[in-house]
Amino acid sequence: MGAINRIVENDFIHRVSADEYRSKIKDVYGGPKGALLATASKMSLHIQLGRRLIRTRKFNLHGLKSILDVGSGAGQIAGHLLEFADPDARIVCTDLSEQMLRRARQRLKSNRPEFIAADVTNLPFADGTFDGITCGYVLEHVPDPAHGLSEMARVLRKGGRMLLLATEDNFSGAWTSRLWYCQTYNRRELMELCESLGLHWKKELWFTPMHKAIRAGGICVEIEKV
Template identity: 35%
Template structure:
């Protein structure tokens, strides 16, 4: 599932206005969602392998991917549940569902896709052996309700795994610490739930899951291309100068510092994904 996560505009010439997330699921951080998901998948390959390992798909299982985006993860899972299993991906983004169906054509794996809201999954209680959601809950207006719905469609004994970044943990290596903190706080506060990562285990317990575990997975963005592909950081600095979050000269200096680090081969940005999972009681 994807969502608009940018800010813009001024209120009477004063502070930048947070437009929040209006529900337009065609873009993320100002970019087409499908292309963004492809780029992010490369950066998060290690995280995705760990999600796959912990979900432990097996032949014959029925699995659900909530907010499946372009369907790549569904197809990967479907290849693990053959011959008698089934994997379904749902997303509110109709274009993403179209892309996912196109990717699945001719693969021969038991995967299907449909448009659906995380708050009203069109499946019976206890239908799935496992449910996953990756980088979805951060964008939702009611995380607890969405997780409760994932738990509802999991069978007794089934697993629910939710993975999201904690946007309070991004750390680029730049000289002007005050300006860097200001940009990060402003940019990621335009995501509906920027600190959701640290809340996930509590939300899973509140939804009735047992044996809840959480693991922090480091994310190392090596170079500006990787950082921009996942977080849009360079664009955030530029827009911060345009919108008055930073003085224009200071924003330009921060942009120059990013370029200097990149030219030296030393630009790094660190972050974290939190993977939380639990079992539905028997």
């Protein structure tokens, strides 16, 4: 990580206990920042770019009959699942914050998804329940990412696919980390960790060719459980 990152990056996540951190994150997302999350995601084009990724089938939802959206937030990714998943697919939205689940339900205006409050490190589902998982910008809130990744690997069936988005350890990532009390990830280290847990990085994705050319937009990858 570069010198600038070290100055601006927030190390709160590593300074407090796991319980204190969880409670802080619930407060942050339950409060005014969480209320502005959907608007912020539109302004940063995150919603539009994520939709493009799924509409163009760079991450193909076709054939996935049960999809878990982890850390749904305001339903930014869940909205794309409702729009593009197979009509008979089961869609389950989970989040640590019940308030964020309420916001997602309000924003999505759909009775189709199941909304379940749950921590990504302790998911209330049997092994191999899901064909697909989407997880956007949640792992940055998990002090030990291996706990979140291995739990997602557990509930994903063998051969199942995951869309993982995570904040990268670059300059813009460092500011994100400051704003949201989260951590950022080194691309290679995260890949090695995933592979060690049986989560194979099948395809690195980029929102647009421009993002790919300048390596912007953060970590975005299709993973397959092997």
